[in-house]
Amino acid sequence: MIDYRKATVPVWTLATGDVQVPALAGDGPMTAERLGELRGVLAVLADAPIATLEAHPLPAQLDRSRGIPLDAVSPLAQHLSQLVAEAARNSSVAAKATAGGENLYQLVVPAKFAAQFGRGVVCSMGSKAVAGGIRGPLVDSATGKIVAGATFMPVGKAAAAGAAGGAGATAGAAASGAAALTVAAPLVLMAVAVGVSAHADRMRQQAIEHITELLEQLHEEKLDDEHSALDGCRDAIDKATAILLDRGTVGISLGLDSAVHAINTALGAADRRLARWRSALDKLPPGEPVEVGALAKSFPGIDEEGGRFRTQLELASLAVALKRRVIVLQAVEHAQSDPGNPFEAFTRVLKRDQQRLDDLESGIARVLVRLSALEPARPNGLRPVFTPGEVDRLLRATHRIHRLADGVTVDGRPGDVAIEIARDRDGSVVVFPAVPV
Known part of the structure; x- marks a missing residue:
């Protein structure tokens, strides 16, 4: 030490x-x-x-x-x-x-x-x-x-x-x-x-690890394809980062344009999912317990260890992390074209595009906070008594739902x-x- x-x-x-x-x-x-x-x-x-x-x-x-x-x-x-x-x-x-x-x-x-x-x-x-x-x-x-x-x-x-x-x-x-x-x-x-780019790449690594584990359990081909498309962007972004930080010029041969297209497509999917999640929450009766099965229709797998909903959350995190790296590349390129005033040029480019990512992350965070505050209800049925196994499943689902907001920061102070x-x-x-x- x-x-x-x-x-x-x-x-x-x-x-x-x-x-x-x-x-x-x-x-x-x-x-x-x-x-x-x-x-x-x-x-x-x-x-x-x-x-x-x-x-x-x-x-x-x-x-x-x-x-x-x-x-x-x-x-x-x-x-x-x-x-x-x-x-x-x-x-x-x-x-x-x-x-x-x-x-x-x-x-x-x-x-x-x-x-x-x-x-x-x-x-x-x-x-x-x-x-x-x-x-x-x-x-x-x-x-x-x-x-x-x-x-x-x-x-x-x-x-x-x-x-x-x-x-x-x-x-x-x-x-x-x-x-x-x-x-x-x-x-x-x-x-x-470089620090912002390294931070974003750290977030990418964590998202990749989580997504890989979740997809192994889920066997969802469409989400697997989305994951592959995003993961395939890393090579072009890494090369562009290395070139720009050595004051080179990013050319078409790197494939950065196609990578940006894949990232923007994934961000569009995340925006649409966020809108559906918000709509589903708005339709719930305020202050009343929600049956887990009904909640799972709008948030598939929310009561499970993995599930499609959690995989979609990680895919959104991956898309955001990759986009942050691309924004930094664009900002550096712009700033180097105006070396007399680099920091203002850098922050100007960052601010313009970062707002969408900030809004997406804030929106997802609010959804998770709202979900974690719900009170799961036992399934509706004719039987007045439930088996110990059914009770255990309800308790596990309740615990997982309440933990959704763990570590989430909504509009935290910088x-x-x-x-x-x-x-x-x-x-x-x-x-x-x-x-x-």
Whole structure:
């Protein structure tokens, strides 16, 4: 276990534009609580996104399979290397902490700006978020244990008065204004893009695992075909991601157009199913128990361990996860075409298309909450007494229905988003999924 309690952790304050806010960081060390407060204040005072970047020791045990690897010549790796090199020349704290070349960097984007990335990233979704490995800024990535109490030290010399709280340290230079912020915008853009993409791919992996298990029990050919069509999109999306993150151009030969068509078709099916589910719930008598058999007609398999309804839920999750990756690709491509203003271009593209996904996820979440609140009734029949087996089936069905809303968040408050980047000696990096702090 890494003991951060005795460590001095360098922290950069990154701005994505030439913003002017009061200098708040100062030159002395600060606690984790103070750093969190600083992020919040800067987010309120600045119009452009403000983020913080911390440099922690690289854990000996780190599951790199969860992240997206980028080589040393990729834009993100180069921007990070430039930042570290400049900071090391101007700060003994940064030089000492990054001397080995191996570090775990954590970029934290305040909630005010993280909300622009979509509800599916910034709000914890119960077990899915836990499986994704949510970690706070003072958690050992190898063990998952909280190691609070690190000392944070602002890195680099201050820029012109008030540039992002002394965040001329963004580039580790004493230059003023926009010149000191030139490294930050593309660094934050690429880190957010890769982190969001990795998060969406993590959600895709989880959905695939659930769908495969459910379909093995269900033997439903139409749903199996839908699953195959969506799963077949991964290759084109992975290749397009790799090309764009290396500043290449996505061509027709990748097959991304056909992948997008398959994803949009699946999202259309999810929208239609959601409309049917809402209609079925609206027709139920309010406040009265509902017979499980009647409920299963509109929600097939809801009283079973698997079932068509649960498979359809996972297919919707898979389509959303894939679409989020495609949206990030489109945003990065658009932002790179306007490098002078990358973050605004990036968030503009994200916001336009993410709203549909957010609405779909919110709608499904509300359906699950409404279903979980229902009171299942015993089957209607002439017999006044039911067998123990029938009673057991009713109890199991009731338990499964009530658990439908476990881990579901409806319109949760957005929180700070953390993106961790493991950097090796050769300058290559692995970017882990963006998660709520």
